[in-house]
Amino acid sequence: MYGWIWRHLPGPVALRVVEALVLVAAVVALLMFVVFPWVEPMLPFNDVSVQ
């Protein structure tokens, strides 16, 4: 998977490193700001009130 991505990144090695870092940052941002906030309420460790 990572090998496939690396081979399909265009440009010389230095540029590919930058591209890879941008990709990683984008994935982390997607997780932090979209996926985790969405999934968090469904997980069983942050209910603090009694019903």
Add this chain to the structure above:
Amino acid sequence: MSTSDEESGTARVPATGAESPAASAADRPPVPPPRPRGGKLRTAVRGFGEVLITLGLVLLLFVVYELYVTNWKSGRLQREASAQLEQEWRSAPQGERKLHVDPADGQAFARMYIPTFGVDWSFTVQEGVGPDALEVGPGHYKNTAMPGQPGNVGIAGHRVGKGAPFNDLDLLNSCDPVVVETGDSFYVYRVLPMRDEVDGWADSKGGQQQCANVAPLQDKQGAYDETFGRRIVLPDRGDAVAPVPYKARNPLPKASQASLLTLTTCHPQFSDAERMIIHGVLTNQYKKAEGTGYDDLLAAIGEA
């Protein structure tokens, strides 16, 4: 001369021969190994491994999110709520300040302090215990008493992430103060005796100065037989914040109810299998005077 010519000649042979692939293969081992053809299984196994590693990293990232990233957002929301409450209290003319009888959902209407956690420990209290209110800070159970009133002031707060206001709630001991500030008053609640301290309270801890107005409730009213300083209950014990704790059917008229404060958070830490409940009783209240603040109150209650 002739030997050197021969040597250079023989030396030149491999050098020129390096151009041919056969000679290079003989000279050094195949450095770039030929890609295994038909290694579908190999590719699949490697892909599977990469997916597992990726999932592990995502999980680690989620822990970072829960423990740190949520704190940043909650910290910002808490600062905003705090500034807004401060401004609201400041702008209301002295004498007209009073508690909102019905604060809107999510609206900050009070501030709470726990000196045991440090003089800078303070959070605004929002109305409601929904996720949005609790993201800002501790939330007040709707339909429970307002600070200072007889009955039970129920407040829930996060123990992990989201500012984790109630992170150290397990460290509270009996007689530790919990201060609630409203527009016009400071209310000082103190944690009730723990279950194992009830017997012989007056002779042991009850004699200490900080415990002056704290006594086991069950001594006066049998209805409070289950109300202790700290309790661990199941999440469905909604009656922990009932006017008389753990009595879903209120056995006492409002006038004879004790003025209690109940804090709830998740338990054990990092789980929500149970709830930790801290019960406190109102021991003092101070009208806010112009120019006095929390520091003066701390001095007054002997916590400075």
